[in-house]
Amino acid sequence: MGEGRSLARRLTRQDFLLLSAGAGAGFALAGCGGSSTDLEKAGSGGKSYNGPKVSLSFWNGFTGGDGPYMQQLVDDFNSQEENISVSMNTVEWETYYQKVPSAVQSGKGPDLGIMHIDQLPTNAARGVILALDDVASALKLKESDFVPVVWNAGVYNAKRYGIPLDIHPLGLYYNKSTMEKAGLDPDSPPQTKDDYMAALERMKSKGIQGHWMSPFLFTGGLTFQSLLYQFGGQLYNDDATKATFNSSAGVSALTWMVDVVENGYSPKDVAQDAELTAFQNGDNAFMWNGIWNINPLDDIKDLEWGAAPLPQIGSQKGAWAGSHNFVIMNKRGQDPNKVAASKVFINWVSQRSEEWAKAGQVPARNSVRDSKAFESLEWQPVFAEELPYVQFTPPEPGIADVYTGSLEPAINEAVLLKKEPEAALEEAAGKADQLLKENKQKYQAA
Amino acid sequence: MATQGVEQPPVQRPRGKTASGGRKPADASPLTAYLFMAPYLALFSIFILVPVVFGVWISFHSWDPLLPVKPWVGLQNYVDLISPGSTTFEPFWKSMEATGKFTLYSVPLLVIIPLLIALMLNREFRGRNFFRATFFAPYVLGVAVIGILWRFLLDPNVGLVNYYLGTLGLPDNIPWITALPWAWVSLVGVTVWWTLGFNTVIYLAGLQDIDPALYDAAKVDGANGWQRFVNVTLPGLRPVLLFVITVTILASANMFGQSYIITQGAPGAETKTAIWYIAEQGLRFFKMGPAAAMSYVLALALALVSLANFALFRYRGD
Secondary structure, eight states: OHHHHHHHHHHHHHHHHHHHHHHHHTOOOOSOOOOOHHHHTOTTTTSOOOSSOEEEEEEEOOOSTTHHHHHHHHHHHHHHOSSEEEEEEEOOHHHHHHHHHHHHHTTOSOSEEEEEGGGHHHHHHTTOBOOOHHHHHHTTOOGGGBOHHHHHTTEETTEEOOEEOEEEEEEEEEEHHHHHHTTOOTTSOOOBHHHHHHHHHHHHHTTOOOBOOOOSIIIIIHHHHHHHHHTTOOSBOTTSSSBOTTSHHHHHHHHHHHHHHHTTSSOSSOOTTHHHHHHHHTSOSEEEEEGGGHHHHHTSTTOOEEEEOOOBOSSSOOEEEEOEEEEEBOOTTOOHHHHHHHHHHHHHHHHTHHHHHTTTOEESBHHHHTSHHHHTSSSHHHHHTTGGGEEOOOSOTTHHHHHHHTHHHHHHHHHTTSSOHHHHHHHHHHHHHHHHHHHHHHHHHO | OHHHHHTSOGGGHHHHHHHTTOSOGGGSOHHHHHHHHHHHHHHHIIIIIHHHHHHHHHHTBOOOTTSSOOOBOTTHHHHHHTSTTSTTHHHHHHHHHHHHHHHHHHHHHHHHHHHHHHHHHTSOOTTHHHHHHHHHGGGGSOHHHHHHHHHHHHOTTTOHHHHHHHHTTSOSOOOTTTSTTHHHHHHHHHHHHHHHHHHHHHHHHHHHHSOHHHHHHHHHTTOOHHHHIIIIIHHHHHHHHHHHHHHHHHHHHTOOHHIIIIITTOSTTTTOOHHHHHHIIIIISOOHHHHHHHHHHHHHHHHHHHHHHHHHHHHHHO
16 A cells, blocks of 8 residues: 555656647547556456445447447446446547546556457557456467457466457459449459459459559558558568568569559549549449448449459469457556456456447457358358458557558559659658567567 | 936946936946846746756756656667668658648648638628637647547548548548548648638738738729739738748648547558657656657758748848
8 A cells, every 4th residue: 555655646746847848739648557467367257246335437449430339338237237337428439549547557448348459569568458367267268269360469478468259351343334334243242363464454444444553551551461462461570570561572562452553443543532432432442441341332322332252363362451459457556346347347258249340340359250240141150251361460669650650651652653663662662670679679668 | 306316326226317318228237138038048947958958967867757767878769760770760651751742732721721711701701700609619629628529430441431421422432531541631731620620810910910001002003802812912921921930841741640539650651750659768768868868860850941941032022
């Protein structure tokens, strides 16, 4: 107790200074995090809760059509649990990873939340989230219950920080009307490189630019990563000390993207989301986009579309995917009962993730994915076919920042035909190596 | 009452005397002035002075507020900014260049066009208030609103602007937001459309402050419209012009939202501005040491520009 109190007092002064410093720039963060091991052990690991009545604050970034589905799950949970009431708060993902750390440090933020898989190591290293190993062991969760890559990507420094909720891969959307117009069979989307190129060529001869290539992260960056995996490459080496996206696999991937533009299968200068607008208008036929577009596209009357796994352009199958994970916050002055209750909530939702799948997601839990309820969904099982070959970045703090500072502008310039793919990747790899080194220094010092 | 005041404790005496008109206000306790300034001083210290000093302290560290260790790095963050090959050198100066270009292109337009509009709106004509409101209207919208609006309109392939250009028989494939120089044309154009209302209102207020007798006198002296503008209007607007130019330069140098939403920095990082890069490093990647150092370099650059601006006006004034 005494130690905790003196820590609190020291932090107050720092808080004040930082609050003053941050007021103008819009940030207000506190000093270092306290001891988290006691909190991590709170409760029975999520099997049940028999403490006093608590209310939990649950934050996520489900601002789109996915929000109501999660809210429904929260409501159902609240009506079943007497002593736990969860209230959900949505913050745009764009600012989520800036707001959550400061909110958690001030002790006023969420008790639990959702984070993307590549954000787990950063937030673990910065003391924002708690290790959840006891949840995994109490609930007897193990690798074989999940897709192995997603289960393993939640581990940082030999501790587990996230319980995977879903996986959202990139897939191939096809516009059936446009395919028919070009004389293609609208019920058999191309799945091999030869078929895909033949289809693009056929559409070109009919004056249709079949695949609009985005130069931005959404969806150009995701397309590049999928192709990189298909050509047998990786973004970084396993211990995240070197960029490897400039390998011959990377060059092949980016060159293919640029060729799609140069051969006239895509218009030049595709702006953000233009490929999606064109798809809805029937101006293109193929779109590599995330599973989260299922519901928005379904809502468009008279749009005849389908979805398939990505075609195999490289030497093997591969697809980019993201994953939402449950996390518990390392809130300052946190009540252990709330941590215990959070674990119960996570376990409850995790087992009912077939409801969540309807929001346009593939459940991470094998048992849910094998359920009848999931298999009866129209498109989600199609995306689930890609799970055996989706890949994630190495669990390394600050890994998402490296992409923004190096590869993102390189892909942009190459697809906009401002730079040769190989030169762009080479330059980006040099920058990425430096940023990876800086991150190692920064997080090792801590 | 005044005599009673004399017998009160010394601190209160001057106030009693002043109230009775016996002494000049200058003799009042010096504390009075500080007392009046105290509320502002307190806010100024908490929100400006302390953060400025604390920011310098941060810039000497590798500073992530959530990491327990914040190693002292001395001047390294500044040295990196002048060492080619460091992780911050190239992107920072590139972003400074983007900010500089945007300021250079947008400020003249934002100083001249609103002045012309203000001159027109200052005349007597029917529906004047309607036009005043119309020109000011875009300014009330947030940057997110105008950003998304124009991103849709300016989309090179599916946007309305290129569509209408096409129906008029003009080129319909202009890459408004993905290639140079079009990206700058778009960003500057959108910003002028969006913010000219503010400068227009300031000019209007300035124009209405000019004594109409001066115009009458000039007319009597035989000055034509242009001569009246140069010899009466412009000198009358001098303080307003100084204000408008200074504020517009600072506002343009702070540009962030427009390029963040409309061009997303494209092509490459050509339209990624300094404020954007600094905010990204400090608030998104939590590299607050380098971000703080960069803020001071940017602040210094802006201070120099403002000083030059003031000096120019003083020189012209003499």
